[in-house]
Amino acid sequence: MPPAQAVGARPLVEPRPSDEVVVIAGLTKRYGSRTVVDDLSLTVRRGEVYGFLGPNGAGKTTTLRALLGLVRPTSGTASVLGRPAGAASSGVGALIEGPGFYPYLSGRENLRVLARYAGAPAGRVDTVLETVDLTDRARDRYSTYSLGMKQRLGVASALLKDPELVVLDEPTNGLDPAGISDMRALLRRLSADGHTVLLSSHLLGEVEQVCDRVAVISSGRLVVESSVGELLGLHRLVIDAEPLGEAAAITTRLLGPERVSVVGGAVHAQAGPEDAARINRALVLADVEVSGLRQEAQTLEAVFLQMTGSELAAAGPDPDGPPAQRTGRLSRRGAAR
Amino acid sequence: MSTTTETGGPGSGTPETEQPASATGRPAEPTGRTAGSLGAMISAELTKLLRRPATWVLLGLWPALQLVFSTVIPYVSYQRGASFEGLPPEAVLASMLPDQLVLNSLSGLPLFGGALLLTLGALLAGSEYGWGTLKTLLGQGPRRLQVLAAQLLALLVVLAVTVLVSFGLTALASGAIAAGESAAADWPTAGRLLRGLGGGLLIAATWGALGLLLGHALRSTALPIALGLVWVLAAENLIVNVAAPLLGAFDTAQAALPGVNAGSLVAALAGNGATLRTPGVAAIVDGAQAAGVLAGFLVLFTALTALLLTRRDVV
Numbered sequence: 001m002p003p004a005q006a007v008g009a010r011p012l013v014e015p016r017p018s019d020e021v022v023v024i025a026g027l028t029k030r031y032g033s034r035t036v037v038d039d040l041s042l043t044v045r046r047g048e049v050y051g052f053l054g055p056n057g058a059g060k061t062t063t064l065r066a067l068l069g070l071v072r073p074t075s076g077t078a079s080v081l082g083r084p085a086g087a088a089s090s091g092v093g094a095l096i097e098g099p100g101f102y103p104y105l106s107g108r109e110n111l112r113v114l115a116r117y118a119g120a121p122a123g124r125v126d127t128v129l130e131t132v133d134l135t136d137r138a139r140d141r142y143s144t145y146s147l148g149m150k151q152r153l154g155v156a157s158a159l160l161k162d163p164e165l166v167v168l169d170e171p172t173n174g175l176d177p178a179g180i181s182d183m184r185a186l187l188r189r190l191s192a193d194g195h196t197v198l199l200s201s202h203l204l205g206e207v208e209q210v211c212d213r214v215a216v217i218s219s220g221r222l223v224v225e226s227s228v229g230e231l232l233g234l235h236r237l238v239i240d241a242e243p244l245g246e247a248a249a250i251t252t253r254l255l256g257p258e259r260v261s262v263v264g265g266a267v268h269a270q271a272g273p274e275d276a277a278r279i280n281r282a283l284v285l286a287d288v289e290v291s292g293l294r295q296e297a298q299t300l301e302a303v304f305l306q307m308t309g310s311e312l313a314a315a316g317p318d319p320d321g322p323p324a325q326r327t328g329r330l331s332r333r334g335a336a337r
Numbered sequence: 338m339s340t341t342t343e344t345g346g347p348g349s350g351t352p353e354t355e356q357p358a359s360a361t362g363r364p365a366e367p368t369g370r371t372a373g374s375l376g377a378m379i380s381a382e383l384t385k386l387l388r389r390p391a392t393w394v395l396l397g398l399w400p401a402l403q404l405v406f407s408t409v410i411p412y413v414s415y416q417r418g419a420s421f422e423g424l425p426p427e428a429v430l431a432s433m434l435p436d437q438l439v440l441n442s443l444s445g446l447p448l449f450g451g452a453l454l455l456t457l458g459a460l461l462a463g464s465e466y467g468w469g470t471l472k473t474l475l476g477q478g479p480r481r482l483q484v485l486a487a488q489l490l491a492l493l494v495v496l497a498v499t500v501l502v503s504f505g506l507t508a509l510a511s512g513a514i515a516a517g518e519s520a521a522a523d524w525p526t527a528g529r530l531l532r533g534l535g536g537g538l539l540i541a542a543t544w545g546a547l548g549l550l551l552g553h554a555l556r557s558t559a560l561p562i563a564l565g566l567v568w569v570l571a572a573e574n575l576i577v578n579v580a581a582p583l584l585g586a587f588d589t590a591q592a593a594l595p596g597v598n599a600g601s602l603v604a605a606l607a608g609n610g611a612t613l614r615t616p617g618v619a620a621i622v623d624g625a626q627a628a629g630v631l632a633g634f635l636v637l638f639t640a641l642t643a644l645l646l647t648r649r650d651v652v
Contacts (some may be wrong), residue, residue, distance in 0.1 A: 028441075068472075068475070068476055070472055070476075070651040071650035072650060090372070092476075093476070094476045096472055097469070097472075098469065099473070101468065101471025102389075102468060102470060103468065104388060104599075105385070105388055111549055112384070113381040113384055113385060114381075116373045116381035116384075117372060117376040117484075119363055119373035120373075129488065132395050157476075157477075158476075161478070325623050
């Protein structure tokens with residue numbers, strides 16, 4: 001396995017400007033003295049499914065609202081499809097912070113109202129209803145819909161214009177497992193059809209399965225922007241050895257302090273299998289008794305919790321060590337500020 | 338969700354898919370803002386208004402109350418040979434005949450009719466925030482001012498129809514009374530009728546626009562309705578009937594109040610010799626001034642709404 005690349009690093013070949021569907025640069029949004037989004041920069045490329053992750057209150061929805069022109073940034077810029085945020089609406093379909101529809105209208109009537117505003121052909125209404133599997137209930141009042149059905153109608157509204165960029169904020173809220181599975185299939189199909197999808201979700205398993213790249217934000221700041229593969233490629237190497245201090249020192253000398261921590265009587269290192277043999281050899285040569293050396297593959301959820309947890313824990317005691325050690329290279333962008 | 342249905346894409350018929358496509362099948366050039374035509378947006382707003390039960394209640398209530406208080410109750414009183422509001426039976430009959438059509442169609446508009454139409458405007462705007470539908474609408478591409486224009490124009494359409502309905506119902510009732518009592522059926526001239534319709538629409542639009550302003554300003558329904566009702570039904574009455582006789586400043590200021598000008602416009606449209614017995618209808622200022630002030634209020638309320646809608650975040 002090749003060495004893990006620095007997360008957040010740009011590819012060797014920069015994408016052409018036209019391949020950048022969303023470009024956010026230094027976006028900041030303050031409400032009074034409260035900073036909701038803090039100098040956020042990220043890029044979504046054409047055709048990718050981009051996961052936008054963060055704890056509740058991290059600033060995800062505010063960022064998405066800024067992209068749609070619903071809120072004005074305090075500073076910084078956001079462009080969508082090469083135009084200032086909010087000015088490229090023809091190419092953007094969005095479901096932001098839950099569905100909002102007229103309760104006394106049926107699902108179909110709601111979409112017809114929106115289609116007239118969008119300038120979408122009337123035929124699109126039935127197409128998107130079919131897409132989200134709501135045709136059978138299309139004539140029922142929206143107020144009679146379950147949460148999952150409301151959510152699906154919200155996704156349908158986002159697809160009305162057959163937009164190039166689909167922005168979905170927690171689209172799986174209220175969906176049952178079958179609905180979540182269908183949503184996953186829909187996201188894949190959207191991507192296959194050439195749509196770019198910007199997905200905010202708490203279901204990290206889903207994000208891990210469908211997203212090409214992710215950004216993690218916490219407290220309004222970008223913690224990391226990376227491909228999912230790069231994120232998950234940062235395996236954790238757990239070393240049981242005596243004396244522990246010497247083992248930690250040797251491992252730190254090999255990998256650098258930002259990738260090593262001592263947790264619960266073991267050395268934890270952000271290192272792939274290719275590093276394991278090198279570390280083992282160095283430890284043995286130094287007469288350190290190695291009783292265990294194992295690789296722990298990480299899930300996106302674990303990585304997410306590490307990164308956002310360390311951000312939150314930065315002000316207090318952290319049993320897993322300093323944030324810089326735990327996030328290692330992952331926090332490059334966020335730590336640079 | 339269906340996993341077999343096409344979600345659209347190249348060739349699905351939307352304007353953007355008809356542009357040259359990139360390798361991903363999507364438009365190669367950045368796409369700007371497009372949205373439906375203003376006519377389509379007004380049609381959407383009319384759908385929202387006409388499918389909403391509250392609209393029918395509010396718009397139905399005004400002509401119904403107008404008919405009851407301007408014609409039905411006075412006629413019952415006349416039939417019993419009793420005086421009504423100090424008028425002898427002959428004067429009561431004369432006040433219900435076709436030549437009083439304009440007054441009897443509009444007399445409730447400055448007060449209770451205005452309150453109902455203000456409520457409709459506040460519901461139309463405030464609900465968009467409560468239901469989270471404004472962000473959904475704006476997400477489809479229209480500019481904020483287009484949404485406001487569609488809302489206002491759709492509201493004007495239903496208000497115009499309601500004013501017509503009020504005139505129609507009153508005309509039927511007064512015509513029937515004239516025929517039944519063998520009284521003269523002197524209908525207003527076309528010009529007077531048109532001025533009445535226009536004046537009625539101006540008053541209705543002003544109240545509706547105030548409701549829209551309050552709904553957008555307060556981003557809810559309950560508070561704008563409560564404030565609006567207190568203003569229309571109580572505050573202006575207190576200023577006119579309590580404060581103005583006592584304090585010169587209020588006596589001068591009342592000429593600038595929307596309700597006072599609405600009442601003055603109705604009084605002017607009613608013509609000389611009309612019996613002004615409905616609360617809120619009084620010739621405090623002349624008709625031309627009243628129309629000018631109301632038109633000014635309509636523009637002001639609309640401009641303030643536009644300012645609020647375009648300057649504030651949609652959260």
